[in-house]
Amino acid sequence: MLDALREDQTQARERVGATELGAALRRTGAMATQRAVVIVVSDFRGPLDWKRPLVELAGRHEVVAVEIRDPREEELPNAGVLWLVDPETGRQVRADTRSAKLRARFAAAAAEERANVARTLVSAGARHVVLSTSGDWLRALAVFLRRGRHR
Numbered sequence: 001m002l003d004a005l006r007e008d009q010t011q012a013r014e015r016v017g018a019t020e021l022g023a024a025l026r027r028t029g030a031m032a033t034q035r036a037v038v039i040v041v042s043d044f045r046g047p048l049d050w051k052r053p054l055v056e057l058a059g060r061h062e063v064v065a066v067e068i069r070d071p072r073e074e075e076l077p078n079a080g081v082l083w084l085v086d087p088e089t090g091r092q093v094r095a096d097t098r099s100a101k102l103r104a105r106f107a108a109a110a111a112e113e114r115a116n117v118a119r120t121l122v123s124a125g126a127r128h129v130v131l132s133t134s135g136d137w138l139r140a141l142a143v144f145l146r147r148g149r150h151r
Contacts, residue, residue: 022049029057040126041066043073044117046088051120058125065126066141067117070133074110076103 021042028038038061044050057063076097084093097103121128129144131137 020049021046022051022053025050025053025057029053029060032057032061035061037062037064039064039066041068043068043070044121045113048120051124054121054124054126063124063126065121065128067114067121067128067130068133069114069130074107074114076106078103 021040021044025040032038038057040054040063042050042065044065044067054063054065076095078100079097081094081096081098084095085091095102118128118130127144129141131140
């Protein structure tokens with residue numbers, strides 16, 4: 001099974017554009033014929049094409065959703081006028097980050113998006129842990145794993 005995933009990942013690297021987490025979850029469900037622990041590592045950003053496949057996968061397997069968060073994606077710095085680029089779509093947006101109102105709206109929208117992702121993961125039947133690109137992510141993972149199935 002790992003060889004099939006590696007091969008699929010190699011083909012995915014050749015494509016540029018949006019990732020397809022939903023398709024990857026469907027392929028994983030099709031390959032995993034015996035009950036298993038499936039660990040999904042993602043930032044869970046973008047379209048929720050993964051929700052239904054995750055529900056189906058969690059119905060047959062224990063799913064651990066490891067959400068990777070980068071604090072730089074949750075707040076805008078006061079850095080003047082910036083051109084922001086979505087790396088998956090290439091879409092560009094001009095933003096004047098000197099505006100406190102804009103920075104507050106951005107932070108609120110980011111927090112709401114992360115809260116929605118957390119609710120979606122849990123309602124799909126996955127165990128959810130958040131790891132940050134800043135700080136001691138290994139400690140957070142160890143605490144999560146120590147808790148086991150007891151949420």
